[in-house]
Amino acid sequence: MKADKKPATWPHDIYQAFKRTGIRQVAYVPDAGHTQLIQSCHGDHEMKTVSLTTEEEGVAMLAGGWLGGDRGALLMQSSGAGNCINMLGIIQECRFPLLMLVTMRGEWGEFNPWQLPMGQSTHDILGRAGMAVQHVDDAARVGETVFAAAQMAFSAYRAVAVLIGQRVIGFKDWSK
Amino acid sequence: MAKRQKSTLDRRDALRAILAKRGDALLVTGLGSTCYDAGTMDHPNTFYLWGGMGAAAMVGLGLALAQPTRRVIVATGDGEMLMALGSLATIGADRPRNLAIVVMDNELYSETGMQPTHTSRGVDLAAMAKAAGFARTGTVHNLKQLSAWVPPLYKTPGPVFLVAKITSQRYPMSIRLRDGTAIKNRFREALLGSKAFD
Numbered sequence: 001m002k003a004d005k006k007p008a009t010w011p012h013d014i015y016q017a018f019k020r021t022g023i024r025q026v027a028y029v030p031d032a033g034h035t036q037l038i039q040s041c042h043g044d045h046e047m048k049t050v051s052l053t054t055e056e057e058g059v060a061m062l063a064g065g066w067l068g069g070d071r072g073a074l075l076m077q078s079s080g081a082g083n084c085i086n087m088l089g090i091i092q093e094c095r096f097p098l099l100m101l102v103t104m105r106g107e108w109g110e111f112n113p114w115q116l117p118m119g120q121s122t123h124d125i126l127g128r129a130g131m132a133v134q135h136v137d138d139a140a141r142v143g144e145t146v147f148a149a150a151q152m153a154f155s156a157y158r159a160v161a162v163l164i165g166q167r168v169i170g171f172k173d174w175s176k
Numbered sequence: 177m178a179k180r181q182k183s184t185l186d187r188r189d190a191l192r193a194i195l196a197k198r199g200d201a202l203l204v205t206g207l208g209s210t211c212y213d214a215g216t217m218d219h220p221n222t223f224y225l226w227g228g229m230g231a232a233a234m235v236g237l238g239l240a241l242a243q244p245t246r247r248v249i250v251a252t253g254d255g256e257m258l259m260a261l262g263s264l265a266t267i268g269a270d271r272p273r274n275l276a277i278v279v280m281d282n283e284l285y286s287e288t289g290m291q292p293t294h295t296s297r298g299v300d301l302a303a304m305a306k307a308a309g310f311a312r313t314g315t316v317h318n319l320k321q322l323s324a325w326v327p328p329l330y331k332t333p334g335p336v337f338l339v340a341k342i343t344s345q346r347y348p349m350s351i352r353l354r355d356g357t358a359i360k361n362r363f364r365e366a367l368l369g370s371k372a373f374d
Contacts, residue, residue: 025241048241050270053262060234060263064204067223067235067360068242069368090228094356 010168011036013143014101015044018073021150023099024048025065025072027058033103033169034075055080059087063096071154073099078106078122078163079115085129091159092130098159099150100131108166111174119166126161137165183317183341187280188213190322190340191251194278195219197326198249202239202367206232206252208287210280214251215351220366224351224359230259233277237267240275240334243367247274247330254281254295254339261304267335268309276329276336277305282344290344305337315339 014037018026026041026049028034041049048070052058055076062072076084081102091098105112106119127133132152136145142164149160191213195203203222205211211224223239225231236250257279267275283296295301306313312332316322316339325338353359364372 025238050237050241050266053265056230057234057260057263057266060228060231061238061241063231064235064238064240065242066238067363067367068202068239069364069371070238070242072238087228087231090225090231090356093227094360096360 008036008139010139010142010164012040014146015040017143017147017150018047020147021154022071023073023150024070025050025062026075027052027061027072028075029055029058029077029080031075031077031103033077033164034101037075055083056087059084059091059098062098063090063094066096071097071099071150073101073150075101076103078102078104078119081122081126081161082118085125088126088129088131088159095157096159097153097157098131099146099153100126100159100161101146101164102126102161103164103169104166106166109171110166111172123163131159131161133161133163135163135165137167139168142168181317181341183343185316185318185322185340185342186345187282187342188216188347189319190280190342192217193319193322194249194251194326194329197330199247199330201247201249201330202243204232204236204239204248204250206250206256208253208256209346210251210253210256212347212349212351213280215353218351218353220362223363224353226354226356229256230263232256233260233263233267236275236277237263237270237272240272244274247276248272249329250275250277252277252279253286254279254283254293254301255285257301258294258299264305264308264310264337268305271309271311272335273333275334276338278329278338278340280342281339282342284344286344286346302337302339310335310337313337315341317341
């Protein structure tokens with residue numbers, strides 16, 4: 001049960017927002033929802049795109065990137081958001097900018113019960129860890145939401161998470 | 177397990193020998209004693225981590241990617257490195273040529289009551305880094321061995337990984353600068369000039 005039968009354009013919209021913002025480092029733990037965006041970033045020679053073993057590595061990496069003058073973005077699935085909490089302390093204490101894009105599971109039409117604990121608490125947990133958390137459920141608004149979040153991250157020196165709702169990603173029909 | 181060699185290396189002598197040759201290299205310290213040690217040789221090209229255990233190597237990677245023409249040195253402790261073994265795989269896979277990591281390994285969690293770390297029971301961080309794909313790795317136990325390793329830390333195409341086995345000697349905390357925003361801004365201004373505040 002995909003949210004939209006047509007090929008999704010929002011991953012490209014995010015990529016365009018990255019280009020407008022001048023994103024130079026992209027760190028990710030793969031998620032199916034981010035497949036197309038990860039491919040675009042790997043194919044862009046102006047971006048240094050790094051595959052991580054765990055999400056918190058990306059928080060530390062992008063802090064180092066900013067120290068060196070690079071803007072970055074961190075991509076993950078909601079199941080990995082909790083891994084970042086300790087490292088987010090660095091971001092908060094030093095007021096590093098951070099742009100985090102989280103594709104949501106365990107949120108809407110989820111069939112896998114193991115996704116629920118993290119999916120239902122991602123918003124609160126990241127907020128309590130000092131991030132501004134923005135949720136987008138409309139595929140047409142993903143690009144502008146990411147661009148606006150990037151502006152807040154890099155111009156206002158804040159940690160901003162964009163949660164891309166499961167309505168945008170679609171879910172597996174487990175009913176039969 | 178390889179035969180264990182006793183260390184005669186003092187932690188501050190070791191870091192002093194390394195940083196004497198820093199030139200325009202950028203330094204990231206892990207939290208705890210390496211932060212305090214580096215504080216006795218303060219420099220605007222040093223970024224001190226006072227928290228975020230496990231962050232040092234990856235902060236170094238991000239910095240190395242952003243500044244490919246500058247050497248980046250990460251100095252951290254064995255406990256801090258053990259908390260981020262996955263980052264060895266990430267760095268080994270990415271192979272940044274300008275990154276070198278030095279682990280000051282006293283085989284103890286010296287900030288928290290001198291409990292032994294896994295390196296005291298044979299876990300070999302240099303072997304792990306080598307298996308992860310680091311270009312050059314090694315372990316030293318005295319000042320003479322360390323001195324021979326200083327030029328490769330700055331010149332050998334990386335990623336480079338050195339374990340400096342040090343004694344359990346402790347020193348008083350000797351750094352006052354601890355405000356994270358100030359440490360970040362000082363580092364960026366020294367490196368990027370007026371662009372630091374764009």
